[in-house]
Amino acid sequence: MLRTATAAALRRVSPAPAGSVHTPHRRGPELQAAWVPLYKRLSKLPPAAPLGCVAAELDRWLCERKPLCGHQLLFYVRKLRNFRQHRRALELMDWMEARGANLLPGDHALRLDLICTVNGLEAAEEYFLSLPDMYKSVKTYSSLLHCYAEHKAEKALELYEKMRTMNIVPNTLVYKNLMSLYLKTGQPEKILQTFEEMRANGVRTDNFTYYMLTESHIMLNGLESTEKFLEDLEKSIPVHWSLYTRLADSYNKVGQFDKAGLTLKKAEEVMDRGEMFAWHNLLSLYASSGNLSEVKRVWSSLRSELKISSNRSYLVMLSALKKLDDFDCMQQVFQEWELTQESYDMRIPNVMIKAYLAKDMTDEAEALRQTAMAQGHSNPLTFYIFTESYLEKSRTEAALEVWRDAGKMVKTPNWAPPPELVKRFLKHFEEAKDVDGMESFCACLEKLECLDTDARDALSRTYVAAGRKNLSSVAHHQIEEDSIETRPG
Known part of the structure; x- marks a missing residue:
């Protein structure tokens, strides 16, 4: 019975499944409603769950005689990857390939990147070499280039030269990887050269390439010149908000907080007000400039625009308030999160625990720890925060008590x-x-x-x-x- 259900489902793991909801394009921008339950089941798997749990969850879905769509599963992969659940994303792709799903060169490029993140560069190289020639396209080469750029700069440049000799025409992603490589190796002047080469070859530029261009401009020409560069850029293209926040961050680092504030105003004017990450940047950068009133204003605007604040938003806000030492507001925001949160994120109580311990409010910090342990939510950072704090204050017995609870606090496999x-x-x-x-x-x-x-x-x-x-x-x-x-x- 199970074999029959699996065979039927495998026929449905295809680009255009019959008799099931499917995404009309190769990669749709949204998660289709019919597939939300499966995505929730996969995304809620605990980080400490053993290998194979993704496959088991998918097999259970098949046993329930529900269809699977290759497009939607690949959407899951990208979603999981965006939330840094790389191992889960790789497990899902392994499951798909083991069942004969039709993966395109771009999918193999994605899998190669996940293999590098989870299993290391050597494993990624082995995977690339094992691919049939038909899948060794500009996409998979670009993915390998990205892996090298992260781990072995020299091999990345060697690979790029090899791609040129093979007449593999670079695309936007290849150029972006090159720019990142030049930034990492301290060669900002080559970023401008790469950008000019892109334009000469008719390769599409995007926000990231302009971001890298701004980065190199800051390094080579300074802040005043970069400000003028962005003003000139405004005359020819819509400037993305991230270019302004990058400049504002540099102003903060040299203590020019007034200029940082003016630049952040420009970022807020041009940003998509529905983009959560943009609001988070504003919160963090206003906190770095010591501007508490702007942090509170941006928080109010964020909640008004987005209606529902995510765990990440609360984490960013609490971290901003901690940096500004507004303890009363921290408590208010944390209490609000406790009342409204849909999923528990231990990073948020950890910020409050740090704040309590910094103010010698040990009972309050311990209460949060005990509550978290009782609900199974602690993590290694909780353990480190308490032990470090108690040792710094020569409270060895209290630190030892935290050690005794380590097994309850840390659920990470093979943790030491x-x-x-x-x-x-x-x-x-x-x-x-x-x-x-x-x-x-x-x-x-x-x-x-x-x-x-x-x-x-x-x-x-x-x-x-x-x-x-x-x-x-x-x-x-x-x-x-x-x-x-x-x-x-």
């Missing part, structure tokens, strides 16, 4: 605490000759399966320093491990 943090604890207990504290800490490490030789040695030294002879179970375990390692084979 940072070595430097472990060393700080070991050093403290050893210098204090605190055997009980050291034993308790090592027990936590053992529970997390990261009790290593350094920790065992520190435990032994602490016993010797304290003159203790009665060994705990942890110490006995250490002696047994050492005897096994030194026992003749």
